[in-house]
Amino acid sequence: MNRIALVAALSLAALPQSPALSKDTAGYQVKAADVLATEKALAGPEMRGRGSGTADEARAAAWVAAQFEKAGLSKAPGMAGYTQTAPLVRHTVAGIPTLTVGGAAVPGVSVLMTGGGRVGGKVGIMTDPAGAVPDADVIVYTGPADKLMQLRRVARGKTKLLLAAESDVTRRYLNMIGGKPQIRTTLEGAPERPSLAVAALPAEALARIAAGSEVTLDVPVATEKGVTTNAIGYLPGTDPKAGVILLSAHLDHLGVRPDGVVMPGANDDASGTVAVIELARSFAAMGPQKRGILFVAYGSEEIGGLGSTWFGERPPVPLSDLVANIEFEMIGAQDPKLPKGSLMMTGSERSNLFEMMKSQGALIAADPYPDQHFFERSDNYSLALKGIVAHTFSGWAVVPTYHQPTDTIENLDIDYMTNAIRSLIAPVRLLASGDFKPEWKAGGQPKP
Ligand SMILES: [Zn+2]
Structure with a gap:
């Protein structure tokens, strides 16, 4: 015993x-x-x-x-x-989300989740989903697609934006949430909490983003x-x-x-x-x-x-x-x-x-x-x-x-x-x- x-x-x-x-x-x-x-x-x-x-x-x-x-x-x-x-x-997307890298717009972004508004900063690259989350406002994740959702939980509070390559995982997720980004609904008067935006890009576009580059994601939102x-x-x-x-x-x-x-x-x-x-x-x-x-x-x-x-x-x-x-x-x-x-x-x-x-x-x-x-x-x-x-x-x-x-x-x-x-x-x-x-x-x- x-x-x-x-x-x-x-x-x-x-x-x-x-x-x-x-x-x-x-x-x-x-x-x-x-x-x-x-x-x-x-x-x-x-x-x-x-x-x-x-x-x-x-x-x-x-x-x-x-x-x-x-x-x-x-x-x-x-x-x-x-x-x-x-x-x-309640927040709803009120326009087309835009992603820029080094000031230039990158087409083909699909936003999976967002707190709304503008987030961004310098890029850190992460390949191993079990590794340490880089100290960066934006993380470009290049590891296995099926670990993305797991990584999202770990990264919350440590970074502002998680970018990954479009995959069956991201497509399925988007499909499940109705093709529109998920935006947090909050209790009125609730303190602002750091939110994590997650977006997918065509793999070629993702591969072109270098560590240290400046990335911003803009998602116009309306509230009701x-x-x-x-x-x-x-x-x-x-x-x-x-x-x-x-x-x-x-x-x-x-x-x-x-x-x-x-x-x-x-x-x-x-x-x-x-x-x-x-x-x-x-x-x-x-x-x-x-x-x-x-x-x-x-x-x-x-x-x-x-x-x-x-x-x-x-x-x-x-x-x-x-x-x-x-x-x-x-x-x-x-x-x-x-x-x-x-x-x-x-x-x-x-x-x-x-x-x-x-x-x-x-x-x-x-x-x-x-x-x-x-x-x-x-x-x-x-x-x-x-x-x-x-x-x-x-x-x-x-x-x-x-x-x-x-x-x-x-x-x-x-x-x-x-x-x-x-x-x-x-x-x-x-x-x-x-x-x-x-x-x-x-x-x-x-x-x-
Ligand atoms: Zn449930």
Whole structure:
């Protein structure tokens, strides 16, 4: 037995037992038919893919809010209703992007993403995607095309403009985003963050750009105001000092692509929203626990976690009251690497929540992809950085239908979802009963 397993076994022995389910707690049963009905409501044609910050997203949020109200949840403290809206600033390309090298225009540039306006500076050349990012405002990347998107993540914040040769990778990406550059939508009043522009050039043109030359990219943009919507329901606790549990998912998806294709997002993340709604119904039927429970479906996750950021800045209860957050993200299909029936829990080794929930029958398993850093890549992370024990539960993080038009209800495993959600009721109930306080293990809490 290694040290981690030993610690796990010890903390397991000290765990309290779940209060026995009494008759009045059996008022609601999570059933496959309801899971499917909610999926149909969220991922069916009427919601048009719940595009971030669109009227479709607002309709989906209103629908989720209505389910919270119907289930018998209260409005969250200080809220006038079951939705919270956040003002957005949307940017659109308002002209033809131009690229100049040494003052001369270079034709054939296609911009994949941009913060808008003018960026540029001196060029550094990068060939090895795993190497150090050169200290330069503009990076000309000449390495393997399939590593470009990975490099983009590494380069963010270290350079302003990433130029690469046109390839199947860049063409596919452009096609996926509708042939127009991706521009970040921001929360109104959000501090300016450094953005990274990425553009592709014909290989011959790229090869002619020498290290040290001056490059500028101009992308004219226009701005318009928008709004995103979170749906929030609350089950007040009996002991205001015992804290609050946050159960969350994101209700938005990619909406309708510019080519007219609807992206249903049945798994991403209608499935997580289903989990939040089914748990809301279960706990509303049970009645108050010692701790309060917040049920939240965020808007605008797909364009940078905007709904959850807004919620984190204006939470209906002080963030310091939150004792745990479970985020549900794509629980509609099972990873073949996981034990049958299980969801994966990101960062399972970081806190004692995993052992507690597992001991109470939760169908969960450790994250089989620690090198992918999923713990850091979901909405739970911003809360974890603030010290709240926050994890994401997921079915198959690298599912083949990810961000594809094939992310449909037909490609979901409804029975798997139903059983997994059902298995979480007893553990969440113990969590809400207040006898167990989840804690980070030594070194488990992420540092900002
Ligand atoms: Zn997504």
